[in-house]
Amino acid sequence: MAAERRRCYRVPAKMSINIKDEEDKSVCKARSVDITPFGAQIESEISMQQDRQIELWPEAEERQGDQPVKGQVKWVKPTNGKFRSGIAFDEKADWHVDISALSEDSGPEAIGMPLLNAILKGVEDGVIILDEDLKIMAANPSQPFCPQRKHHELPGLYMDDVSTFLEVSTREGNMRHVVRSVLESGEGRKICSACSVRTDKTTEKQYSFWIRPTTLPGNKQGVILRARDITPFHELQQEMESKEESLWLQYQYLTLGQLFDGLIEDMVNPISAAVGRLDLMAIKLQAMNKDNPEQIQDKVDALRTDVHAIQSVLTQVTEFCRAAIRRRKDTSGSNKMFSINALVEDELRTLELHSKFRKISKQLSLNRDIPLIEGDYSDWVNAFVALCQAILRRVAPLRHKQMIIKTYSDDGYNVLSFTHNGKALPLKLDEDPSLSILKLLQKKYGATITSHGSTGNQTISIKIKPAARPGK
DSSP, rough: HHHHHHHHHOOOOOEEEEEEEETTTTTEEEEEEEOOOOOOOOESSSSSOOOOEEEEEEOOGGGGSOOOOEEEEEEEEEEEEEEEEEEESSOOOOOOOOOGGGGGTTTHHHHHHHHHHHHHOSSSSSSEEEETOOEEEEEETTTTTTTSOOOGGGSSHHHHOOOOGOOEETTEEHHHHHHHHHHHHHOEEEEEEEEEESSSOEEEEEEEEEEEEEEETTTTTEEEEEEOOEEEEEHHHHHHHHHHHHHHHHHHHHHHHEEEEHHHOOOOOOOHHHHHHHHHHHHHHHHTTTTTHHHHHHHHHHHHHHHHHHHHHHHHHHHHHHHOOOOOOHHHHSSSEEHHHHHHHHHHHHHHHHHHHHHHHHHHHHHETTTOOEEEHHHHHHHHHHHHHHHHHHHHTTTOOEEEEEEETTTTEEEEEEEEEESOSHHHHGGGGGGHHHHHHHHEEEEEEEEEETTTEEEEEEEEOOOTTTTT
16 A cells, blocks of 8 residues: 555645554544545654554544544654654545645645646536636636536636626625635635526526635635535425425414314313203293292292303303404414513413313513514414423322413513423423424524423523514
């Protein structure tokens, strides 16, 4: 392998590498000076031992599925306060070398443009190199920046003459602004969000971009533009988002369906009782002796008691219907501004129809001065109901069940908190299937969900930024 290394061109790539001594199992860090499939020259703070067997692998942030390789230290010599070592690999290595690893003192100036062009052809990502005047110095066949030109036609042309890429908008301004800032600051940038680039008249692809500073022949400043095609990932993400939206809609109906199932169950027995009382009243009226005033008065008092009982049941049924109508009105699926306090009070009225929920001693502490929030009302209704149902299950075995609900402001955020005296909910609340809605609040609204305390005294808090005031 050492002979093979001498026959191969050494790519002057700067990569962070971990090295483990096979004998004493110690691990140290080093940096490659140059590398081939058969070996590497490395620089380290400590001296390696010649002829020692070692294992090497790239640092985590530079590793792209690369496997560790075993090798042998062939030579060691001190250089500028550090130590350089020649490593021969036991087997051929197939490591990824990021083009950005060539952008320091081992950039185009160090390795030469002809060789750089040869290297770029083997790079899977699209790459184009510009000088400080935004003139193209090199490009590879995968580059998407100038889709109407062959890559070998681009060197010597100005980017503005062959591409509109510099006008693509990003969160930091257009690409021209980003490129100029990299040239001026000498600090690389990564445009993480997908950018659309039309590669021909009918095809539009999504890319992520890296922009790195480099040094060109003549000691001139330049930039390396690297593009990675993430179209399949972007399409998969869109498909997942569509399915997730459908899942949340089904979850919304499931949560509220469970609630109303319980409410209907609570209605059946009282309604049956009311019907029974009506039948009993009819029998009493038929048996009433109209010639005996005292008996009539006793019967009237009994009938009055029956009427009050029936009226109580009908009041519950009426509240149930009103809750259903209110829910249909408020959960239209569109964003709007609303009061979290009003939501709490409305939903508690609905939950109070549930006999099991009425057994919980509830305390409210609502700050009337907190601002409105903005979002899909049904999302927050589902979250509130889901948390209340989860707490109901936790306090169910207790004789004295207690729940405290608060709203307040904290450092510019609205906070909705639940404190209960039941068995503690899992610390990672969103991992509880019954509380999956909390993931939606985190993802869709940037809500922060926290839980502290333990069984007997646990508090769950939802922190959300209030809606922007008009004109701001």
